[in-house]
Amino acid sequence: MRAAQSDSVTDDPFSDDAFSEDDREVPTVSCERCGREWELDREVDDLDPGSHAIEQFALDHERHTGHYPDGVTPWVARCDRCPDGERFLAERPARRWARTHARHTRHPVRIEAPRGDDEIVSPGDGEDGS
Numbered sequence: 001m002r003a004a005q006s007d008s009v010t011d012d013p014f015s016d017d018a019f020s021e022d023d024r025e026v027p028t029v030s031c032e033r034c035g036r037e038w039e040l041d042r043e044v045d046d047l048d049p050g051s052h053a054i055e056q057f058a059l060d061h062e063r064h065t066g067h068y069p070d071g072v073t074p075w076v077a078r079c080d081r082c083p084d085g086e087r088f089l090a091e092r093p094a095r096r097w098a099r100t101h102a103r104h105t106r107h108p109v110r111i112e113a114p115r116g117d118d119e120i121v122s123p124g125d126g127e128d129g130s
Contacts, residue, residue, distance in 0.1 A: 027054050031061065031069040055089045062087075073114035080120070081107040099125065 026041040040053050058072045068074065075094035078085035079101060088094040091113070098109040098121040106123040113119070 029054060029057055029061075029069045031065075031067075033067055034065065058089060075114060076110075076112040077101070077121075078110050078112065079105070079107050080110055081105070095121070 026039045028037060028039050030037040038057070040057055058069050062068045062074075072089065074087040074089055075091055076085065076087050077094045077098040082105065084101060084105075086094070086097050088097070094111055098111050101107065102109045102121045102123045102125065108123070109121045111119045111121060
């Protein structure tokens with residue numbers, strides 16, 4: 001997965017379009033398993049500033065195909081006692097989900113990092129909000 005943006009900006013601070021259509025580079029996502037590549041120009045235009053078009057596309061792609069695009073490996077938070085669990089594209093929400101689930105259920109939760117060792121979040125861990 002790769003993303004790029006143009007640095008060119010107009011001199012007019014009141015311009016409706018800071019990027020020329022010719023100069024603007026849009027994020028591109030590829031999937032070798034599907035044999036396709038997508039330009040996310042429409043997704044970027046349709047989402048609010050600060051949104052995560054590439055991350056949202058990756059989640060949607062996994063939901064529809066059962067696999068993630070190239071270069072995307074999720075963080076997995078999985079309860080050791082019940083069938084509950086979630087996948088996240090960033091560490092922070094995975095840890096937050098694990099701490100919350102452990103606190104509310106008193107179940108240990110395993111966090112599986114994309115690359116690295118698994119970690120167990122136990123009930124009582126992070127009581128100080130860390």
